[in-house]
Amino acid sequence: MESGPRLYSFDHFNFDPKWFIDPKHLYVGPRIGEGAHAKVYEGKYKNQIVAIKIVHKGDSTEEIAKREDRFAREVAMLSRVQHKNLVKFIGACKEPVMVIVTELLSGGTLRKYLLNMRPQCLDTHVAIGFALDIARAMECLHSHGIIHRDLKPDNLLLTEDHGSVKLADFGLAREESLTEMMTAETGTYRWMAPELYSTVTLRQGEKKHYNHKVDAYSFAIVFWELLHNKVPFEGMSNLQAAYAAAFKNVRPSADHLPEELAIILTSCWQEDANARPNFTQIIQMLINYLYTVSPPGPAIPSRIFTSENTVLPPESPGTSSLMAKRDDTGDTPRVKDEIKPIGFLCCFSQCY
Incomplete structure (x- = not known):
């Protein structure tokens, strides 16, 4: 448990260390989505194109604790379940900011x-x-x-x-x-x-x-x-x-x-x-x-x-990607083979 008010470590949620992301290998590209508590970016992790969700930390002590609790719970669940119709979890880190990394799906929402x-x-x-x-x-x-x-x-x-x-x-x-x-x-x-x-x-x-x-x-x-x-x-x-x-x-x-x-x-x-x-x-x-x-x-x-979970074999049309971008025409561009990455540790002033 880290010092400070109600700050949860991954261990508190039985988080397997194999899912830790080393931020030195993480590069953040263009923003592709935004919610009330997080922003999502296209990026790279060890040369793999990924979606990077950066969770806002919050301002008050109470809000910080709540966001960390929610982040740890989300990471714990993502690391526990795998299915072809669930976005693929790649890993997470908590410092210098809370980050969740998943596969990037380019088909849009x-x-x-x-x-x-x-x-x-x-x-x-x-x-x-x-x-x-x-x-x-x-x-x-x-x-x-x-x-x-x-x-x-x-x-x-x-x-x-x-x-x-x-x-x-x-x-x-x-x-x-x-x-x-x-x-x-x-x-x-x-x-x-x-x-x-x-x-x-x-x-x-x-x-x-x-x-x-x-x-x-x-x-x-x-x-x-x-x-x-x-x-x-x-x-x-x-x-x-x-x-x-x-x-x-x-x-x-x-x-x-x-x-x-x-x-x-x-x-x-x-x-x-x-x-x-x-x-x-x-x-x-x-x-x-x-x-x-x-x-x-x-x-x-x-x-x-057909499907893994049903009596009849299941596999079907589905969706997988963390907030893919579209241009003004509504078309979803292919994920580029190369993006212009910026160092993970240098990007946070642009993420908030």
Whole structure:
């Protein structure tokens, strides 16, 4: 444990030293993404092109402790789970700043990909392929007792060929405990399960119990987007969407969809969390639907029907990359063979 107020070491979280990144071998290139608590850069680590997430340290003692806690938890979870539909973790370091290094996926976020397609929709088979990728990633997380809590198109990344999706950003993920209450109103309102939203303003740090089924609800909203290529709860603000879902039981329309797909959506976003299917069941329902419309063949690659975690072999279109950049035309450029790196230890004045 380092000196100072509540500063966590990796050892406190059983972090394997093999995942330590030596900052002397890390070079930071252009910024490619930014969130409330971190910025993401394209860079290099030992000549491998990577995504570098630099976590803001915070200002107050309390904020510093909270950010370090969250950083250590994210690193611990990333180092524990590996799956082809989860962004590949390469390593992390805590000094001179908190850094997480992952593979760089050059296909961009699912949100940008869908936005650039509008008003066109994805082919249904492609949409289901992406949904299978997401469901398999979630099945893997849940099998390790991890809830993601922020499943949305911004956290889903496409491979360079736009053939598959990978889940990224474990900043809000945490281990599930049946006996522990967890922070409410965690996630992004438009995709957030109703049980996460409170009728009254919670005091800071106040806890509320929920379980892994919050991710099934978020999955349903994302799957609806994949099928319709529209913003869910269109015309509502984020808070209005959360209020309508939580207190008026409003959901996006599942009309005009094949009955089997409508059943998947409506079962996943049920108000009663315990009645929602788990991701193993969701995967099976999606594969069953594909079999009814078209068995494996030239139209649908057999890999879509296969997976490491399900009875039927799964592999499918998915997403993997940490915030890839796009130009003004909406095209996603290929990752350059060479970037102009700057030394890791010299870049921090530009990172904040």
